[in-house]
Amino acid sequence: MARDFYEVLGVSRDADSAEIQRAYRRLARQNHPDVNKEAGAEERFKDVAEAYDVLSDPEQRRRYDAFGEDFRRVPPDTDPGAWRRARSSAGAGADARGRWSSGAGPSGGFGADDFGGEVDIEDLLGGIFGGRAPGGRGRGGWGPGPIPGSDHEAEVEVSVEEAYHGTERSFTIEGADGRRTVDVTIPMGVVDGQRIRLRGQGGPGSGSAPAGDLYLVVRIADHPRYRVEGRDLHALLPVAPWEAALGASVPVETPGGTATVKVPAGSSSHRRLRLKGRGLPNRRGTPGNFYAELQVRAPKTLTDEEQRLFEELAKVSNFDARSRR
Template sequence: MNREWLEKDFYKELGVSSSASADDIKKAYRKLARDLHPDKNPGDAGAEERFKAVSEAHAVLSDTEKRKEYDEARRLFASGAFGRGGFAPGGGYAPGGGGFSGEFNLGDIFGGTAAGGGDGGLGDLLGGLFNRGGGRASTRPRRGSDVETETTLGFREAAQGVTVPLRMTSPSPCTTCHGSGAKPGTSPRVCPHCNGTGVISRNQGAFGFSEPCEDCRGTGSIIDDPCTDCHGTGIQNRTRTITVRVPPGVRDGQRIRLAGQGEAGLRGAPAGDLFVTVHVSNDKVFGRTGDDLTLVLPVSYSELVLGTTVSVPTLDGRVGVKVPAGTADGRTLRVRGRGVPKRDGTSGDLLVTVKVAVPQKLDDNATEALRLYADAEKAGGFDPRAGWAGA
């Protein structure tokens, strides 16, 4: 975690309380991101800065591990539980300004008395805070957080697959120092005080404990000439365009994972992943049921009675659909293999539902012909309501 983050109130940036749920944080971020996006506010520097701040806040608070470390670190720093001089001897820290109490168990703070103490103690917290904490955590690079964004596709784009550009702002490797944090032409050097561990071990009486190295701030390395663009962090908030290939058949609300396209890791650590939530617009003609395409085909009464063949649209052209003679209104006809493409290379079916279109007005010839047909229908004994409702 970047130490500068401790001075920022990410909850305030998103307009949520510190007890907000993950869903509340996501909803707040999405609303702000839509309102502040550079594409919606061209030339507005203030909106762009707010957009970057909101993106940074979401990157931390949407990551369960980072949010936990951020909350704990802010609580400890606010209470004065530790600082440059480390912990004062004589016992544990009593929250609320009461100083240190002899009743406090040091094991609760450090998770163990040695430099490589157990998980869950202050050593682990500082390991996350300064990326080089005590024990095992000190040698692991800090992976970047996952990033979420959204895109909206047309119905046919989602069904057939499409390549879309996504413009987004998120923490990325500094393009000047390539993520090292050092000025181009220079390199970080191993901290001589802690020998690159990021931790200094001390003994006080019967207790031994570790604390972050003051010289390198727990990173294990010292940058004599920091990169002027990222101030030594190796990370910049920058706007970039990513080309995303959306596979055929994607559904509304589906998430696509792009490995390594999320937030950059600190000083060259692996980047997180980018998750793109796809929203699909409705189509005027097609609907969808699973991998099957659906459509409603308007037909005349005579076409249902006599039968016909009708040309209907598909995702890749048109196809003739045979309507058998005597087809009932509302019947669904199936055209195999002309639906939504599947992952295995096959496709779903096209489901065509016939629906009679009733003319609102007829000319004299059509009216007379229809009356003659109605008389002939009755003479032939056809009763559409035979057996209906007890008749």
């Protein structure tokens, strides 16, 4: 059974967008496969990404609140009240002739009295899906009625730079209606595991029923320089020994262009410096950060003057690199 998206993020059903975003960022950091190697962490990360994708989108959240886990399958113009009443009636059970009765009525939605004493299952389901029930007898006669198309899902891989700036993709889709090409705009600031909905690009519906949707699941490819953690980006920043010792302003390459980071005097390798807001952008809220991890590097070869100065420093310095103090 599908888990409740609010439960996945650990927020209440009346949580605002800021609470949802905070919960997503915290859980995405905890469960990202690059950080958490525990069994099941990757699946939890995907669940968190899907829950955030739905609950951070006002329209998708409205439909999810109305229709629950069926929100992607219910046609767009369906009345939530009628849908709930029909499902409640359907849950009461059918007799041998396919008619639905007990458990409905004033206390449970549509009842036998509402339809002149008997209710056919096709009438109930037809009220939800806008026509005859699949393979049954609708109000218009025998035969299969309009059935909404199925939703499809596919993965799309993008680079860190493409995730930062946005990009375009073309897909060739094969279905019952033949081959077709779909052009897709990948918006700036997508994160790994995010789902992009292409309305009406899924399986074709029968009769006058609408086609299903195509959901693209974004996968951010490994990068030689950057490590992605939610919307935050991490990268190594090599510095010279004297820059680490004396402090310096050092350029660092980010997907958004070159930035400058101030290295405090007395820094060592693995110290992290934050560039606020220089991670992946966020169209709905706060962008991620960029973290530069210092990597102190010594020259492989020295000039005579450099050799002399380092030897002089070694004589006068009391610094013990192996001391824990």
